[in-house]
Amino acid sequence: MASALVNVPPRARRGEIIEIKTLISHPMETGYRRSQLGAAIPRDIIRLFVCTYNGTEVFRAELHPAIAANPFLVFSTVATESGTIAFQWTGDNGFSATESAAITVD
Amino acid sequence: MNRETSRRTFLQAAAAGLGLGAVVTVAPAHATPEAMQDAIRKVVGSSRVSKGRVKLELPPLSENGNTVPLTVSVESPMTPADHVRAIHVFTELNPQPDVVSFRFGPRAGLARVSTRIRLANTQTVTAIGELSDGSFWSASAAVVVTLAACLEDA
Numbered sequence: 001m002a003s004a005l006v007n008v009p010p011r012a013r014r015g016e017i018i019e020i021k022t023l024i025s026h027p028m029e030t031g032y033r034r035s036q037l038g039a040a041i042p043r044d045i046i047r048l049f050v051c052t053y054n055g056t057e058v059f060r061a062e063l064h065p066a067i068a069a070n071p072f073l074v075f076s077t078v079a080t081e082s083g084t085i086a087f088q089w090t091g092d093n094g095f096s097a098t099e100s101a102a103i104t105v106d
Numbered sequence: 107m108n109r110e111t112s113r114r115t116f117l118q119a120a121a122a123g124l125g126l127g128a129v130v131t132v133a134p135a136h137a138t139p140e141a142m143q144d145a146i147r148k149v150v151g152s153s154r155v156s157k158g159r160v161k162l163e164l165p166p167l168s169e170n171g172n173t174v175p176l177t178v179s180v181e182s183p184m185t186p187a188d189h190v191r192a193i194h195v196f197t198e199l200n201p202q203p204d205v206v207s208f209r210f211g212p213r214a215g216l217a218r219v220s221t222r223i224r225l226a227n228t229q230t231v232t233a234i235g236e237l238s239d240g241s242f243w244s245a246s247a248a249v250v251v252t253l254a255a256c257l258e259d260a
Contacts, residue, residue, distance in 0.1 A: 017215035030224070032201045058213040066197060066205040066224045068173040068255075074220035078213055 006087055008101035012079035020051065023072045024089055024097060030065035046071055046091035054083035063091075079105045137203040142196050145203040146234060149194050150242045160193070160235040160245035171225040171255035179218035180235040180243065184210075190217035192236040199227040200255075224255035 007021040024046070031043025043065065051059040058077045077085070086100040137145075146155070163177040180190045189212045195205040208219045217235070225231070228250045235243040 030201070053213065056213065058211060060209040061219070061221075062207040062209075064202065064204040064206060066200050066202070068222035068224050072220075072222050074177075075208070076214060076216040076218060078215035080213070 004087065004089070004097055004099040006085075006099050006101050008085050008103055010102070011104045011106065014079060014081075014105050016079045017076050018079050018103075019074060019076050020085065021072075021074045022049070022051075022087055022099075023070060025070050026089075026091070026095070028063075028065065028067055028069045028071065032065065044092045044095075046089050046095060048088075048090045049073060050088045051075070051077070052086045052088075053077055054081060054085075079103065081105055137198065137200055139198045142198045142203040142232065145196055146194075146232070149207075149234060149236070153240065153242050155234060155242040155244050157244055159243040160233050162231065162233045162245040162247045164231055164247040164249050166248070167250045167252070168225065169252045171227075171251040171253055173222040174225050174249060174251070175220065176223050176231070177218070177220040178208075178233045178245075179216075180237075182217050182237070184212050184215055184217060186212045187238070189214075189238045190235055191238055193217065193219065194234045194236070195223070196232045196234070197223075197225065197229055198232075199229040200224070201226060205231070225249055225251045226254050227251060 004024040009018050012018050026046050027044060029041055029044040033041045035041055045065055046063050049061040050057060059075045061073060063071060082103060082105045084100050084102055089097045159180055161179045168174045178193050180193060182190045190210050193208045196203045197205055205223055210217055230246050230248045232244060232246045
């Protein structure tokens with residue numbers, strides 16, 4: 001259902017600031033729109049995005065309906081050690097998606 | 107002749123339809139600059155918000171309010187002693203003033219984020235940066251929106 005794309009550089013030098021890009025498919029229905037029959041379309045958004053680096057949180061974003069459909073986020077972190085960078089999106093109607101990427105730090 | 111008349115009636119009907127459309131689209135409740143100030147107050151509390159240090163990049167003119175690229179950054183060494191704790195983004199005229207809150211730690215390395223937002227109207231977007239010393243900084247950018255989000259489909 002939800003497909004997420006993450007872009008993490010596979011290798012980095014220790015202490016280097018790396019740029020991470022994430023994109024997830026999600027309608028981000030605002031809850032302010034109406035269907036053609038006039039019925040209110042209920043809100044369905046991703047509310048929270050968390051990025052952890054080997055278990056330590058490095059970045060978090062709290063999203064509201066004003067984020068465009070298919071939330072796209074570009075942020076940075078310091079390459080401290082080799083390991084896994086994990087991403088989690090959670091939202092309305094029990095939405096949850098995870099993705100991870102490996103990074104080698106020399 | 108007959109064809110021209112029907113064209114005129116058609117145009118009149120179309121204009122009436124547009125007028126009606128405009129009346130209908132004005133109706134949705136939206137936030138006001140005061141609501142935005144309230145939302146900002148909720149985040150900053152009683153602290154003073156100074157202008158500067160935050161850089162908010164938005165296109166001055168956006169053809170599609172459904173996806174407006176936004177980049178916000180705060181100059182900071184990002185050390186445990188001196189880093190950016192959070193950046194909050196607010197709008198004046200969207201249905202609700204909050205857009206997004208980004209939270210960082212010293213491990214972020216750089217307080218710079220890009221995303222895409224929705225804008226329901228031509229309006230001013232404000233970003234508030236929260237630093238580890240407890241100070242708040244702000245920047246604003248005005249965006250002209252041709253196609254409003256929320257009302258029309260992308």
